[in-house]
Amino acid sequence: MEKIRHSLAHILAKAIKEKNENIKLGIGPAIENGFYYDFDNLEIEEKDLKDIEKRMKHFIRQNIPFEKKEVSKERARELFKNEPYKLELLKDLDDSVSIYKLGNFIDLCAGPHIKSTNEIDPNSFKLEKIAGAYFKGDEKNKMLTRIYGVAFSNKEELDQYLKFKEEAKKRDHRILGKKLNLFHIEEEVGAGLILWHPKGALLYKIIEDFWIKKHLENGYELIRTPHIGNRKLWERSGHFGFYSESMYPPLEASQSLEEAFEKKEVKESEQFLLKPMNCPFHIAIYNSMQHSYRDFPIRWAENGTVYRFEKKGELSGLTRVRGFTQDDAHIFCRKDQVEDELKKVIDFILYIYKSFGFDINSVNVYLSLRDSLNKEKYVGDDQGWDLAESVLRKVAKETKLNFKEEVGEAAFYGPKLDFKIKDALQREWQCSTLQFDFNLPKRFNMVFINEKGEKEEPFMIHRALFGSFERFIGLLIEHYAGNFPFWLSPVQISIIPVSEKHRDYAYKIKEELKGFRVEVKDEAETVPKKIREAVMGKIPYIITVGDKEIKNNTISMRKRGQQNLEELSINNFIKKLC
């Protein structure tokens, strides 16, 4: 399949080149579900894709062979003398390179390819979209125009894929968030800032209550810290320099807005920054007290709302926002406790996934390491990094995590273990993160008194289980397609009285269901209409009560996803719920 996808990329390039010789070629690989090709100097609109697709099908039907040739680098330079990006790519290649000929179209390419275009079903692919993409993926390079295509072995598979996309749209948390009235984002408030509606806020609270309960059970203590902090704090932590790309500019906090309007002179300027992370505040609490080695480990947790200035094109629903609440915690401990603490966090993370219905096999785990060729991105010395990285690797192996190593993905202060969950459209989002930090303790002169009565520097672990409430809830909505399990549903039971004379009985039932989240739909609407509303609201249990139920002292219950009714006593219903 990969050969077919890659070959389609060449066919696409041939179709584009044929239209205009001045269009320059970037690269054109096969990707998951399809292929792309990058072009420079290409002016194209989405509606042009149909025509290009037709040209491609034309070539396919002509049954053109792919011919491979090994040539010297010298010869390749000559062949691609009018292709600046190919020449650039040649620089990194060996002396002998391979080229592929497709009719009169020649491409620098390692292959492999299909033998001839007739191996492709002309109805098995589709040009999907146009996007910009930086050459070699580097923001500093020129942005080329990328054409994406999807391709499968036959039309049925292609249709299946397109149908999957359709279905994915239906479980998109942005759409469900609106339908289920959970949250919204609006221009006047600001991009990337979430407004939680009552049902969404309730869902949030249910999750938070669970989170707090489990943290207290697992030996964490809760702390609370402010949303802004003095610039000096952030300079000391290193965020001011290493993280400034993601931070909002300072607030001039030595005067009021009114005074600023009046251009009143500021005697002493004091600047505050919205926090992009919670760590420095937690460290400030640590440093305000004396610590003995006997006190360790200290585990301090906070659902801290942080603000990051994300580039606006990066924002996306609940999964990428500018203000979000991290379910953060910092663990301070001795060196001999680090491994054990890391393992405990991993267990906690796995427990959380299980609790929310995520299978660990659907979560991808990465060990994010520093890029040692790019040292200016990180604080701290090599020895510290080597130690931190090897400890994380060891722990990940011992807890039998199925993880991949990723170079260059570390935080500026240390390596991390990242847990990523895919959304409905199969895009990966980082959720849990476990970071071993040996830098901030040094920067903040953190100490404890060891058993010899000497000052010693503690180790620090940063961790978040959800990552952020916003992102986790977004993924949760998609995971369940809005059909939250009973314990998470904002409304668990909807009671529908058949007519006005059954209202009192409906409220009596509600009273008996005290402790559950119950709504009585007593508006003057028909029963089918109220059923429809409750079904579309994805409410786990719908109860109807009328003459029959009053006479029998029962309820009629309809479970989400089922159409049959069950008449039972309220006590038997409650037994089912517990």
Next chain:
RNA sequence: GCCGACAUAGUUCAGUGGUAGAACACUCCCUUGGUAAGGGAGAGGUCAAGGGUCCAAUUCCCUUUGUCGGCUCCA
């Protein structure tokens, strides 16, 4: 930020170089009902914002803001 698409009622969407329409939701009236929409009436829009072209712009052009799909970045 960059490339491309888009922005019309609370929501989902039609539509037009001569200042707008549907469905659902909302309000009121009738209907008191049995498992996915009972009937009727009404209200609701600076057609994202600002500028330009034109006798005339919601429609064409430019800028800004926001949304969507990518790139880069990231919880």
